[in-house]
Every structure is written in C-alpha cells, then in structure tokens.
Amino acid sequence: MSLIVLLGGALATVGLTMLATRLIGRDAGWIAAAALAALAVLVGVQAAPVIAGGEAVRETIAWMPTLDIAVRLRLDGLAALFLLIVLGIGALVMAYSARYLSERSVHAHTGYFAWMLLFAFAMTGLVLADDLVLLFVFWELTTLCSFALINRSGHRASAPAVRTLLITATGGLALLFAVVLIVVRTGTTVLSDALGDAAWQTDAGFTAGVAVLVALAAMTKSAQFPFHLWLPDAMVAPTPVSAYLHAAAMVKAGIYLLMLFSPALAGTVVWQSVLVTTGLITAIMGAVFALRRFDLKEIMAYSTVSQLGFIVALIGVGTPSALTTAALYTLAHALFKASLFMVVGIVDRQAGTRDIRLLRGLRRALPSTFVATVLAGLSMAGVFPLLGFVSKEYLLGGMLEPGGPEWLGALLATTAVIGATATFAYTGRIILGGFTDYRGTDRIDEALDTHRMPQIVSEASPLFLIPAVVPALLGLLLGPSVAMLRPLTGAAGSAAAGETYEASFAIFSGFTPELALSITIIVLGLVVIGQRRRLDRVFEARILPFTAIDVVERIRTGAIRLGRRVGGATRTDAQPLHLGVPWLLLALVIGAALVMSPAVGEVVEPGEPWTDALLLGLLVVTVVPAVLTRSRLTALILVGGAGFVVALWFFALGAIDVGLTQLLVELLTVVALVLILRRLPPLFHRVARSRQLASAALAVGVGAAATAATLFFTGRRELSAVGRYFLDEAYEDTGGSNVVNTILVDYRALDTLGELTVIAVTGIVLMGVLARRPLLPERTPDISHWSRTALARSTDNTLPIRVVARWAAPVVILLSLYLLLRGHYEPGGGFIAALVGGTGFALAYLGAATDRRAPITWPYRGLLAAGIVVGVASGIGGYLVGSFLKPVRFGIPLPWGGEYGFTSALIFDLGVYFAVIAIVIAVLNELGGVTERRGSDDVIEGAEPTVDPASDPSRKEAVS
Numbered sequence: 033m034s035l036i037v038l039l040g041g042a043l044a045t046v047g048l049t050m051l052a053t054r055l056i057g058r059d060a061g062w063i064a065a066a067a068l069a070a071l072a073v074l075v076g077v078q079a080a081p082v083i084a085g086g087e088a089v090r091e092t093i094a095w096m097p098t099l100d101i102a103v104r105l106r107l108d109g110l111a112a113l114f115l116l117i118v119l120g121i122g123a124l125v126m127a128y129s130a131r132y133l134s135e136r137s138v139h140a141h142t143g144y145f146a147w148m149l150l151f152a153f154a155m156t157g158l159v160l161a162d163d164l165v166l167l168f169v170f171w172e173l174t175t176l177c178s179f180a181l182i183n184r185s186g187h188r189a190s191a192p193a194v195r196t197l198l199i200t201a202t203g204g205l206a207l208l209f210a211v212v213l214i215v216v217r218t219g220t221t222v223l224s225d226a227l228g229d230a231a232w233q234t235d236a237g238f239t240a241g242v243a244v245l246v247a248l249a250a251m252t253k254s255a256q257f258p259f260h261l262w263l264p265d266a267m268v269a270p271t272p273v274s275a276y277l278h279a280a281a282m283v284k285a286g287i288y289l290l291m292l293f294s295p296a297l298a299g300t301v302v303w304q305s306v307l308v309t310t311g312l313i314t315a316i317m318g319a320v321f322a323l324r325r326f327d328l329k330e331i332m333a334y335s336t337v338s339q340l341g342f343i344v345a346l347i348g349v350g351t352p353s354a355l356t357t358a359a360l361y362t363l364a365h366a367l368f369k370a371s372l373f374m375v376v377g378i379v380d381r382q383a384g385t386r387d388i389r390l391l392r393g394l395r396r397a398l399p400s401t402f403v404a405t406v407l408a409g410l411s412m413a414g415v416f417p418l419l420g421f422v423s424k425e426y427l428l429g430g431m432l433e434p435g436g437p438e439w440l441g442a443l444l445a446t447t448a449v450i451g452a453t454a455t456f457a458y459t460g461r462i463i464l465g466g467f468t469d470y471r472g473t474d475r476i477d478e479a480l481d482t483h484r485m486p487q488i489v490s491e492a493s494p495l496f497l498i499p500a501v502v503p504a505l506l507g508l509l510l511g512p513s514v515a516m517l518r519p520l521t522g523a524a525g526s527a528a529a530g531e532t533y534e535a536s537f538a539i540f541s542g543f544t545p546e547l548a549l550s551i552t553i554i555v556l557g558l559v560v561i562g563q564r565r566r567l568d569r570v571f572e573a574r575i576l577p578f579t580a581i582d583v584v585e586r587i588r589t590g591a592i593r594l595g596r597r598v599g600g601a602t603r604t605d606a607q608p609l610h611l612g613v614p615w616l617l618l619a620l621v622i623g624a625a626l627v628m629s630p631a632v633g634e635v636v637e638p639g640e641p642w643t644d645a646l647l648l649g650l651l652v653v654t655v656v657p658a659v660l661t662r663s664r665l666t667a668l669i670l671v672g673g674a675g676f677v678v679a680l681w682f683f684a685l686g687a688i689d690v691g692l693t694q695l696l697v698e699l700l701t702v703v704a705l706v707l708i709l710r711r712l713p714p715l716f717h718r719v720a721r722s723r724q725l726a727s728a729a730l731a732v733g734v735g736a737a738a739t740a741a742t743l744f745f746t747g748r749r750e751l752s753a754v755g756r757y758f759l760d761e762a763y764e765d766t767g768g769s770n771v772v773n774t775i776l777v778d779y780r781a782l783d784t785l786g787e788l789t790v791i792a793v794t795g796i797v798l799m800g801v802l803a804r805r806p807l808l809p810e811r812t813p814d815i816s817h818w819s820r821t822a823l824a825r826s827t828d829n830t831l832p833i834r835v836v837a838r839w840a841a842p843v844v845i846l847l848s849l850y851l852l853l854r855g856h857y858e859p860g861g862g863f864i865a866a867l868v869g870g871t872g873f874a875l876a877y878l879g880a881a882t883d884r885r886a887p888i889t890w891p892y893r894g895l896l897a898a899g900i901v902v903g904v905a906s907g908i909g910g911y912l913v914g915s916f917l918k919p920v921r922f923g924i925p926l927p928w929g930g931e932y933g934f935t936s937a938l939i940f941d942l943g944v945y946f947a948v949i950a951i952v953i954a955v956l957n958e959l960g961g962v963t964e965r966r967g968s969d970d971v972i973e974g975a976e977p978t979v980d981p982a983s984d985p986s987r988k989e990a991v992s
Contacts, residue, residue, distance in 0.1 A: 034078050035091045035105040035160055041071050042119075042153040049149055053142045060141070061130030064149055065123045071156075072119035079112035083523040086532065088224075090162060094915045100221050106162035109523020113359055114288050116520075117366045118155045118281050121503070122148075125276040128374050128499035131492075132272055132381070143184060148276065151177035155281050159288060162223045164211045171207055171249075171285065175200045178282055182269045189268045195584050196262040203252025203259070207289075210245035213238065223292075227530075232296040239296070243303040246293050247310075254286030254340050257314040261580035264321075264333040271377030274329065275370050283340055287362055290347045291355065295530030298350035307348025308434075312447045314341030319454030323567065328376045328386040328466055332369070335412065335458055338451065339365050345448075346430055352533035354430035356525025360517065360537060361423040364411065367503040367510075368420055371408035372462070374500035375401055378492045379466060388465025395467040397489040400497055402467045407504040411511075413459040413557065414452060414550060417539055419511040421550070424452060426537065428546040449549055449556075456557025461564065512539050643684050648739075650677045652732070659728040662715045672702050688859040689772040696867035700952060703874045707959040766919050767935045768856035776861065777937040777944075781907070781917040784940075788903050788947050792896045795951045799893070802958045837879030844872030852945055856934065862941030866948030873949070877956045888957070892950040899947025906939035 045067040052060035082089055088108035095102045107115075126148070133141055154173035161167040178200065183193035215221055217238050218229040232239050250256075255263035263278055277283075290307065297303040318338030325331045343365065346358040378401050380386050383394060395402040411420030431444040491497070510517060514537045522535035541547075560567065651674055658670035675698035682691030751759075758771050758779070766778040776784050848869030855861030873888050910918035919935040 034074070035089060035107055036093065036103075038071060038074055038078070039105065039153070039157055039160060041067070041074070042149075042156040045071075046146055046149040046153060049145045050142050053145055058130050058133040058135060058141050060145060061126045061128075061133070064145060065127040065130070068119045068123040068126060068149075068152060072116055072123060075107075075112060075115045075119060078107055079109075079115075079520075082107055082112060083109055083519045086523070086526070088527075095166075097915055101165045102163055102221075103166060104162040104222060105160040106224060107160060108527045109520065109525075110288070110291055110359070110527035111159045113363065113520055113524040114159045114284060115156065117284060117363065118152060118159065121281065121366055121370045122152045122276060124370065124499040124502060125272050125374070128275070128377070128496070129272045131496035132270070132377055140184075144181075144270075147177055147180045147184070148273070151181070151277060151281065155285065158285060164215060164221045164223050164226060167223060168204075168207055168211050171253075171289075172201075172204050174253075174282055174285055175204055178266070178277055181273045181277065182266050185269045185273075191585075192262075192265040192268050195581065195588070196266050198584070198588065199252050199259050199262045203249040203286075206245045206252075207249035210242050210249065213242055213245070227293065227296045239300055240302045242293075243297045243300045244306070246289060246297070247303065247306045250286035250289045251310060251344075252286070253289070254283045254344065255314075255337050256286075256310050256341060256344055257317055258580070260314060260318065260337045261584060263337055264330060265581055267329050267333050271329070271373060271380065274332070275373035275377070278333070278336065283336065284362060284366065287340070287343055287347070287358075290344065291358065291524075291528040294347060294350060294355060294528045298355075298529065304348050304350055308345050308444065309348075311341045311343070311345030311348055312444070312451065314338065315345065315451035316341075316447065316454065319451055319458060322458040323454060323461065326388050326465075328379065328388060328462065329373075331388075331458060331462055332373055332376055335455070335462075336369055338455060339369065339412070342427060342448070342451065345444075346427060347528075349430050349434045349444075351430065351433070351435055352525060352529040352531060353426075354434075355528040356521055356533055356535045357423065357426040357430050359521045359524035359528065360419075360514075360535075361427060363517070363521070364419045364423040364507065364510075367507045368408040368411040368418075371404060371500050371502075371504040371507075372412070375405045375408065378496060378500060381496075382492055383489050388461070391466055392469055393467075394489065398467070398491050400491055400501065404497070404501045404504045405463055405466065407508050409459045409463050411504070411507040413456045414553065416550075417508075417511045419507045419514065422511055422514045422537060422539060425541070425546045425550060428452075428549050429544075432545060445549065449553055452553045453556040453560065456553055457560035457564075460557065460561035464561070514539055644681075647677055647681045647684070655735075656728055656732065659731060660724050662718070664709055664712060664714060664716060667716075668702065668705050668709065672698055675701070687772075689770070689861070689864065692859060692864050693867065696864065696871060699871050700867065700874060700955075703878070704955050704959060707956070766856075766937065767921050767933070768937065770855060770857055770859065770861070772859075773855050773861040773941075774937070776863070777856075777940050778917075778919050778935075781937070781940060784944070785903050785907070785917070788899060788944055791947045791951050792900050795892070795896050795947075795954045798951075798954060799958055833875075834879040837875045841872045841876040841879070844875065845869050848872065848945075852941060853934075853938070855941055856937055862944030863948060865941075866945045866952070869945070869949055870952035873953055874956060877960065888953050890950075890953055892953040892957070895946050895950030895953070899943045899945075899950060901943070902946060903940055903943030906936045906943065909936050909939075 045064060048067065049060050049064040052063045078089060081087075086109075088106050090107075091105045093103040126145075129144070129148070133144065151174060154170050154177055157170035158167065158174060161170055175197065179193050179197040182189050182196055185193075214226050217231050217235065218226040220226055220229075252259045252262075255261075263283065266278055267274055269278075315338045318334045318336075318341060322331045322334035322338065325334060343358050343361050346354045346361065376386060379391070379394065379398070382398060382401075383391060385391065407418070411418035414421045414424035428445060428448060431448045432441045434441055434444055518535045518537055521537065522533060525535060526533045654670045654674040654677060658667050658674070661667050661670065675694060679691045679694040679698065682688075682694055758775060762771050762774045762778075763769050766774045768774040768778065848865040848867075850865075851860035851868055852862060852865035853860075855865065876888060907917035909920045910916050913920055917940070919937050921933065921935050923931040923933045925931045
C-alpha cells in the first residue's frame with residue numbers, strides 16, 4: 033500500500049499545512065517543505081527496485097467496479113522521474129514561500145498553501161494514475177488549482193485567470209474525448225493495458241485521432257504554439273506560483289502526457305509531424321519574444337515556453353534515445369528554471385523592480401543571488417560543464433538523427449541551433465540586464481518615469497536564498513556526474529519508448545558534430561549579446577498589429593456577445609412564456625385527451641377510493657383561487673394548502689416518508705416566504721380578468737392531462753421488478769428495512785451525495801447574493817389604530833408563541849434526533865429529521881422577542897461544510913468492503929444487554945442532517961435580515977477591496 037500512502041500523504045499535507053498556517057503563519061511553509069521532501073524520499077525508496085529491475089509497482093483500490101473504474105496506481109521509471117520533480121521542486125518552493133510571503137494576512141497564506149499543496153497532490157495523482165478516468169480527473173484538478181492560484185492574486189488577475197482556464201480547459205475536453213475513444217475501442221480503462229492493445233497498430237484512423245487529441249491536450253498545458261499565451265499571461269501570479277506551476281510542475285503535466293502515450297503513438301506520422309513542427313516553432317518563437325521583454329519575469333515566462341518547445345520536439349522524434357534525452361532535459365529544465373524564477377522573486381523583493389532598464393549593479397549588492405543566477409542561466413544556455421550542457425548536447429544529437437532522410441536531420445538540427453542561439457542570447461539578457469548596468473535603447477526614460485530602484489539594496493536572508501541556490505548547485509554538480517542519472521533517466525526513457533534502453537550520457541563524448549554545434553551556438557550567442565542595443569530597436573517594433581492575448585480576448589468577448597444575442601431572441605420576463613406558449617400547452621392537453629380517450633375505462637375504474645376524488649376536489653379549491661387572488665398573503669396560504677393536500681394524499685397512499693417530507697417542506701416554505709413577503713407589496717400587479725381565467729383554465733387543464741397520463745402509464749401496472757427487488761433484498765443488502773431510506777442513502781447514495789452538494793452550493797449562493805445585494809427595506813404596517821394594544825408592542829405581541837417555543841422547540845429538535853436514529857428501519861432519516869429539526873428552529877425564530885439579532889447563532893457555514901465532509905467520510909469506509917459509499921455494518925453494546933446495530937448509512941444521514949439544518953438556519957437568518965455571528969473577515973493580500981454600498985452609486989440605486 034506504499035503508493036496509496038504516497039497519494040494519501042500528499043493530500044494529508046494540505047490539511048496539515050492549513051492547520052499549521054493558522055498557528056505559525058507563513059512559517060508553515062517549512063512544514064510543507066518537510067512533508068514534500070519526505071514524500072520524495074519515499075518515492076526514491078519505492079523507485080529504486082523499479083529502476084533496477086524494470087518492473088512497475090501497481091496498487092488498486094475499488095472505486096466504481098461496475099464500470100471497471102478504480103483507483104489504479106502505477107510507479108515506473110517515468111512516473112518516478114516526474115514525481116521527484118514535482119515533490120522535490122515543490123519542497124524547495126514551499127521553503128522559499130516561507131520567506132517570500134509577508135508576515136500579515138494569515139487567511140491569505142492559508143489559501144495560498146492549500147491551493148499549492150492541492151496542486152502537488154493533483155500532480156502526484158496524475159503521475160501515478162494507471163486508470164484513464166483517474167488520469168482525466170487529476171488532469172482537470174491541476175487546471176482548477178492553477179486557475180484558483182492565478183485568480184486569487186488580486187483584481188488584475190481575473191482576466192488572465194479566465195483566459196488560462198479557457199485554454200487549459202479546452203485541452204481537458206480534448207483529453208476527455210481521447211479517453212472515451214480509447215475506452216470504447218480497447219474495452220478497458222486500465223491505462224497500461226489500453227496502451228498495449230493491438231488496436232494502435234491495426235486501426236490507423238483510431239490511432240491518428242487519439243494522437244491529435246492527446247497532442248492538443250498536452251500542447252495547451254505545456255504552452256505550445258498557438259496556445260502559448262496563457263503562460264506569460266499567468267505571470268500575474270506570485271513568483272512561487274510561477275516557479276512551481278508554470279516552470280517545474282504544471283507545464284510538465286503536458287510533457288508527461290506526451291511521454292506516457294509515446295509507446296502507442298511514437299511511430300505515428302501525424303504524432304511526429306505535429307510535435308516536431310510545433311515544438312521547434314515554439315522554441316524559436318518563445319526565444320524571440322524573450323529577447324523583446326524588459327521585465328525579468330516576462331523573460332522567464334517566454335524562455336519557459338521556448339525550452340518546453342525543445343522537449344516537445346524531442347518527444348516528437350520518438351526514438352528511444354530522443355525520449356531518454358527528453359527525460360534528462362526535463363530534469364535539467366526543472367532545476368534551472370525553478371532557480372531562475374525564485375531568483376527573480378528575490379530581485380523583485382530586494383530591489384523593488386524587475387525591469388532590467390532600472391536595475392543597476394546588483395552583482396555587488398546581491399553577490400549570492402548573482403552566483404545562483406549565473407549557474408542556473410548558464411545551465412539553461414547549455415554551457416559546459418553544467419547539466420544543461422549535457423542535455424543540450426544530446427538534444428542536438430537527437431535532432432541530427434531523427435530516423436528519416438538525411439536532409440530532415442540537417443533541417444531539424446539547424447532549426448534547433450537557431451533556437452539555442454536565441455536561448456544563449458536571452459540568458460545574457462537576464463544576467464547582464466539584472467546584475468549589470470544594462471545598455472538598452474533610449475526608452476529607459478519612459479521606465480524611469482514610472483519607477484526607480486531604491487538606492488540601498490541588500491542581500492536576501494539565507495533562509496530566503498537557499499531554496500533558489502540549491503537547484504542551481506544541483507545543475508552544476510549533476511553535469512560532471514551525469515552518469516549517476518543514467519538509471520533514472522534510462523528507466524524513464526525506456527518506459528516512454530515501451531522498450532528497454534540503456535542510457536549512455538556523458539559530460540564529454542569526444543569531438544562530435546554535437547560539440548561543434550554547441551561551439552557554434554555559443555559564438556553566435558555572444559555576437560547577438562554584443563549587438564543587443566541594435567536588436568532592441570528592431571524588437572521594439574511591433575511584428576504584428578495584434579497579440580495572442582488580443583485574439584483570445586476577442587474570441588471570448590465575441591462568444592459572450594453571440595450568446596447574448598441568441599439568448600435575447602428568446603429571453604423574456606413574462607412568466608407564461610417560461611412555462612411555454614399557452615396555445616402549445618392547450619394543444620398538448622387536447623392531444624393527450626384524444627390519445628387516452630379510448631382507454632378511459634381502463635384508467636378510471638369503478639373501485640376507485642372516494643378519498644381520491646375528495647383530495648382532488650380540495651386541490652381544485654386551493655389552486656383555482658390562488659390563481660385568481662391579488663393578495664400575496666392569500667396566494668401563499670392557498671398554495672400552502674395545496675401542498676398540505678398533496679401531503680395528505682401521500683399519507684393516504686401509504687407513502688409515510690414522502691408525505692412527511694412534503695408536510696415539513698410546506699411548513700418551512702411558509703416561514704421562508706413570510707420573511708420575503710415582509711419586503712414585497714401586499715398585492716400583485718393588476719391584470720385583466722380574462723387573462724386570469726385563461727391562465728386558471730390552462731393550469732387546471734394541464735394538471736388534469738398530467739394526472740390522466742400518470743394513471744394511464746403507471747397507475748394500473750403491477751409492482752416493477754426493481755421495486756420488488758428493493759422490498760425483498762433491501763435488508764440483506766443494506767441492513768435497513770425502510771426501503772425509501774435505503775434507496776436514498778444506500779442504493780442511490782452517490783446521487784444523494786450530489787444533492788447534498790447542491791444544498792451546500794445553494795446555501796453559499798444565498799449568502800453570497802444577499803451579502804452583495806441586500807434585501808429591500810421592510811414594509812412598515814399601519815397599526816396606528818392599534819397603537820394602544822399589544823399589537824404595537826413586539827414583546828407583548830410574541831408572548832404566546834415565545835411561551836410555546838420555549839418548551840416545544842427543544843422537544844421538536846430532540847424528536848428530530850430520534851427520527852434520525854430510526855430512519856434506516858422506520859419512517860424517518862436524515863432529510864426528514866433535519867426538516868423536523870428545522871421546524872423547531874423556525875418556531876424558536878418566530879418566538880423571538882426581536883429581529884435585531886439571530887435567535888439561532890449556530891455557524892451554519894461550518895455546518896454546511898461539515899455535512900459534505902461527513903457524507904464523504906462515511907463513504908470512505910465503504911472501501912474496506914468493496915467500493916465508495918457501500919454500507920458497512922456496526923454494533924454498539926448496550927448497558928442493559930444486546931446491542932444497537934447500525935450501518936455507515938447512519939453517518940451519511942448525519943451529513944444530510946447537518947447540511948439541511950444549516951440551510952434552514954441560513955434561510956431564516958439571511959432572509960430575516962440578520963447574519964451568522966462571526967469575526968471580521970481577514971484581508972487577502974492583493975485582493976480587490978469590497979465595495980461599500982454606501983459609497984457605490986449603483987448599489988445605492990439598487991437598495992433604494
């Protein structure tokens with residue numbers, strides 16, 4: 033169970049760090065770093081025999097066995113390499129964050145660490161996943177974490193976060209289509225089995241289609257042309273986010289996906305053509321764009337795009353040697369790029385700017401930072417003897433021998449040399465521009481007008497500096513000792529190639545064509561650096577009249593405008609049109625009558641109970657006046673009466689649970705609507721009497737047609753096979769004898785969990801809407817003629833109900849707990865119990881002497897969250913006996929003998945109870961004009977301030 037422990041440990045780190053943040057603030061980053069480092073050590077221990085023997089480690093936990101979907105985990109050489117990158121770089125970034133973050137805003141730090149570590153968990157699951165569905169789930173989780181981390185970086189981050197989400201979510205849809213095609217064609221969700229299926233060799237159309245979809249998904253995540261724009265756009269996020277997600281981890285998700293599918297797709301022409309072409313175009317384009325930027329972080333962003341292009345092109349070549357080199361290059365890139373991003377954060381914090389036109393002489397003020405930048409930069413540029421040099425040498429070798437005609441190797445190598453020369457040039461731009469007196473164009477005055485570097489700049493503290501120095505030093509040490517990496521990179525390359533390949537990396541392989549190309553790159557790079565002043569003038573001119581961000585933004589806004597036009601053609605505020613065109617409904621009623629008229633005798637039998645006719649008549653008596661009345665209060669009473677009649681009908685039919693639920697919902701609905709009516713005019717607007725009569729006749733006709741159709745199709749058949757199964761097997765399957773409850777919390781527990789989530793979301797939306805758009809002021813009733821009576825005094829007016837509520841409310845709440853405990857065997861359950869408890873709280877609310885404060889001050893936000901957590905936690909126990917949410921039986925010995933038997937469904941019902949109680953209290957308090965008692969909200973660092981309604985004219989107008 034070591035892989036399960038690894039995945040669970042990554043998730044547990046999230047909660048542990050969030051708790052630690054509340055106690056020690058930003059220093060919780062050290063705890064997160066230690067946890068991720070420990071997980072990296074665990075990966076190393078588990079991967080050692082895998083790398084040595086070549087056999088992957090597999091573990092499985094049942095998830096959805098009927099669909100053959102499980103939590104299947106697999107650790108091979110490829111997964112081990114990427115896990116070490118994800119966890120190792122993650123540990124360094126967490127340690128770096130412990131000093132990068134400010135000492136204020138604990139709430140903001142909690143969210144930051146939570147999303148960063150949740151991303152680490154998602155990447156861990158993605159790399160370990162051996163199930164196609166699980167792979168897609170973790171892939172999308174990385175997308176959501178990235179969006180959240182960007183979006184929470186201040187008000188300027190909203191648009192970049194949305195653009196990033198749109199691009200990466202598009203790739204997610206492509207991956208989803210690929211997963212569906214693979215599962216349908218191969219007949220399995222097991223990833224390793226699907227990749228080994230014969231369909232990849234026998235069905236060319238299937239293989240080409242999946243190749244395009246997987247390449248599209250990976251290109252969006254790894255910022256390849258034309259999807260490259262999101263990565264520079266996402267640089268609004270804090271530097272640690274950029275160092276981790278957008279340099280070392282998230283962009284590597286696309287690289288991992290390409291290498292994962294290489295065993296099945298490496299020989300496909302469309303796969304090679306797309307990846308090699310796109311990769312080299314991206315490498316050159318990103319390098320050119322990096323030469324045009326003056327912000328160090330933007331230069332890093334485009335350099336990341338460029339370097340990823342080289343890796344994608346290598347994977348496209350597809351030979352075992354190229355794939356092994358791609359593994360080595362991925363490791364080298366993670367080290368030098370994480371170091372460079374962290375260095376940029378240090379420069380920004382210590383110097384107050386990242387603009388190379390403003391930075392002056394930092395090599396003397398920040399000597400250690402300068403050394404780390406030089407080491408990491410030279411590794412990126414491919415200078416001997418750093419690890420980047422070795423990976424670049426073998427990259428050039430892979431381009432020279434792609435396995436095709438000779439001219440193809442020369443073309444690819446020449447293109448790679450151009451990209452590598454630009455890489456050397458923008459590396460010089462980073463080092464010289466950041467740490468010397470940069471001599472750019474005369475536009476420096478424009479930058480000086482907006483910002484000036486502080487006169488006094490000091491070196492960062494060792495704790496802030498060490499995480500940035502460590503990966504740079506590793507690049508220096510691993511270059512000469514690259515042979516140590518042969519087992520790891522060889523195992524990764526072998527897994528990607530689908531065959532055993534012995535890596536033969538060396539720091540010096542003699543005087544080879546690759547060495548000659550490396551020398552050429554360095555010479556040309558030095559020439560470009562020497563001509564940087566002239567090149568700046570060239571690059572400052574706009575190449576195109578638009579940017580990639582402009583294109584995406586126009587597509588997004590155009591889609592929104594199109595949606596508004598399409599919606600506007602059919603949108604209306606008229607309620608009848610929302611129900612459908614009246615004539616269409618009338619035609620439906622007439623058509624139903626004609627169809628069912630021959631079978632009237634079969635539908636309405638002489639032996640019908642007289643109570644049905646009576647209850648139907650009561651419904652008519654309540655519904656028709658509700659349509660005709662102008663009084664809102666009268667309509668509320670009549671609609672409530674109709675609900676009570678329906679509840680009585682359920683009771684008459686023997687559906688005690690359903691009838692009780694209906695009755696309780698009606699009670700609470702009346703209370704909630706009364707709170708709303710206080711703020712609405714007493715009468716509906718006046719409409720023509722003819723329209724009222726037509727609406728009433730149409731409503732009654734549609735209701736009659738629906739009733740007749742129900743009777744015709746279902747009312748006279750025998751009990752279905754499914755219903756009979758529930759009655760006969762419910763106790764044996766679930767341990768419960770209340771069939772309605774067992775269906776809800778056992779057979780359809782996953783569906784109920786979804787409904788539970790909907791309840792929680794509804795509560796959150798309710799609180800959010802009312803917080804942003806306060807309720808209209810209450811109507812003040814005219815009681816002047818009763819000014820001398822108790823009606824004018826709220827204390828005296830509520831005395832009777834306060835006396836009743838004092839003893840009745842606790843009794844009702846205790847009754848709800850009794851119904852909760854017996855729900856699996858007798859009428860009751862979590863939902864009904866919560867509704868009963870809600871009526872107790874409503875009684876306490878109505879019996880309050882004043883509405884200035886909430887009579888129930890329970891933290892309903894916490895109760896909503898607790899309901900979801902308890903519901904999910906109850907399902908985890910099901911794994912012990914087979915699958916999620918499967919009932920597990922327990923027994924508690926009683927003091928007087930015997931035992932109280934129950935199943936995990938009771939715990940699930942408790943989650944339902946918490947959530948429903950919370951939503952009832954939330955409705956009562958929020959609609960009643962009072963809110964949950966809580967402390968002042970923490971200010972999120974960099975977040976947009978909340979607008980005060982009193983200072984916002986639009987809000988004033990809305991409230992008035």
